[in-house]
Structure formats: C-alpha cells, structure tokens
Amino acid sequence: GNSVTQMEGPVTLSEEAFLTINCTYTATGYPSLFWYVQYPGEGLQLLLKATKADDKGSNKGFEATYRKETTSFHLEKGSVQVSDSAVYFCALRRQTGANNLFFGTGTRLTVIP
Amino acid sequence: DAGVIQSPRHEVTEMGQEVTLRCKPISGHDYLFWYRQTMMRGLELLIYFNNNVPIDDSGMPEDRFSAKMPNASFSTLKIQPSEPRDSAVYFCASSLFGTAGQPQHFGDGTRLSIL
Numbered sequence: 001g002n003s004v005t006q007m008e009g010p011v012t013l014s015e016e017a018f019l020t021i022n023c024t025y026t027a028t029g030y031p032s033l034f035w036y037v038q039y040p041g042e043g044l045q046l047l048l049k050a051t052k053a054d055d056k057g058s059n060k061g062f063e064a065t066y067r068k069e070t071t072s073f074h075l076e077k078g079s080v081q082v083s084d085s086a087v088y089f090c091a092l093r094r095q096t097g098a099n100n101l102f103f104g105t106g107t108r109l110t111v112i113p
Numbered sequence: 114d115a116g117v118i119q120s121p122r123h124e125v126t127e128m129g130q131e132v133t134l135r136c137k138p139i140s141g142h143d144y145l146f147w148y149r150q151t152m153m154r155g156l157e158l159l160i161y162f163n164n165n166v167p168i169d170d171s172g173m174p175e176d177r178f179s180a181k182m183p184n185a186s187f188s189t190l191k192i193q194p195s196e197p198r199d200s201a202v203y204f205c206a207s208s209l210f211g212t213a214g215q216p217q218h219f220g221d222g223t224r225l226s227i228l
C-alpha cells in the first residue's frame with residue numbers, strides 16, 4: 001500500500017542551526033511528494049513539492065530531493081529561524097488514480113533564540 | 114484568489130447536539146476532502162468527493178457522521194448526535210485533479226469542542 005513514515009518529534013533547535021526532518025515512503029511507481037507546514041492555529045500550507053525522481057523542491061530556504069533509490073524525501077534547511085517553528089508534514093500522492101494524499105504523522109519543530 | 118473557506122472557525126456545543134461544519138472550496142477545483150486532526154491520532158482523512166460525488170468515506174468514524182456536497186461550491190460535514198470524543202480540528206481541503214503534483218489547498222479549520 002501507500003504510506004509515509006516521518007521522523008518522530010518534537011525537534012528543538014537553536015536559531016541558525018541546520019535542520020533535517022526525515023521522510024520515507026512506500027508506493028508503487030512514481031508518486032508525487034510534498035512537504036506541508038502548519039503554523040499554530042492555521043491550516044496546512046504547501047511548502048514544497050517534487051513530482052519525479054531527482055527533482056528538488058525548494059521554498060523559503062527549505063529543500064527536499066526526491067530520491068527514488070532510497071524512497072526518501074528528507075526536508076532540510078541550512079539555518080532555521082524562530083519563525084520556522086511549526087509542524088511539518090510529509091505527504092505523497094499516487095502516480096495514478098485519485099489524488100488523495102497520504103500524510104505522515106507530522107514533526108513538530110521548535111526553534112529557540 | 115480566495116482560498117478554501119471554512120465556517121465556523123470555532124464551535125462549542127453540548128454533547129448530543131447536532132453540529133454542522135461548512136466548507137467552500139476554491140472555485141474550479143474538482144476534489145474536496147474532509148480531515149480531522151487530534152493530538153492522539155494526528156491527521157485523518159474522513160471522506161473525499163470528486164465532482165460532488167463521494168468517492169471514499171471509509172474514514173468516517175461512525176454513522177453519526179455524514180457529509181454532503183450539493184454543488185461544486187459547498188460542502189457540509191454533520192455530526193448528529195455529537196459526543197465529547199468528536200472534539201478536534203476539522204479541515205476541509207480542495208484540489209484540481211490535473212497532472213501529477215497538484216497540491217491540496219487547506220482551509221484554516223474548525224475547532225470543535227463538545228462539552
């Protein structure tokens with residue numbers, strides 16, 4: 001079946017630290033992969049996406065590379081800010097069929113000054 | 114462009130009452146999704162529609178939950194009768210089928226508290 005496994009949180013980092021949140025997936029073919037971010041009291045917002053192997057999605061200093069060989073889509077940022085504190089969700093959409101998303105459990109990031 | 118609009122933002126009601134949550138998807142989107150988010154279970158897909166037709170309601174927890182989409186611009190999620198364990202944040206999302214990579218766009222959610 002289709003599933004996403006995310007790094008357990010919470011993650012606490014100091015400002016300007018390097019961030020990695022691991023995400024691996026199970027799916028047939030070439031799913032599309034997404035990272036969503038949820039700020040306190042808000043809905044999920046698309047952060048970045050990748051639709052084929054070796055694609056790199058990037059936005060607001062965050063990056064993730066679609067690795068077919070390791071079925072991974074790890075989220076990275078070189079220097080986090082306090083404003084990056086949020087919950088991050090990895091998700092996949094199947095290559096064919098309906099476009100419902102399969103979400104990971106979410107990773108809470110807290111950045112301290 | 115207006116995003117997905119949900120109402121109400123907050124709802125507090127007593128156990129046994131009927132609760133109706135509303136959602137207006139982004140114009141032109143042909144998929145609509147209802148999710149529930151709790152600390153214990155995270156984000157759960159309840160039901161989704163394609164072109165106003167329910168496609169998969171396997172995530173709906175019980176018969177007390179029902180969802181409708183009478184037209185392309187409106188959907189409701191109803192709980193009758195409500196119970197304290199239904200307390201959660203309920204999100205609506207919409208998307209365009211299109212090519213691979215089409216994301217879902219989420220509303221700000223309805224925070225539901227059942228006393």
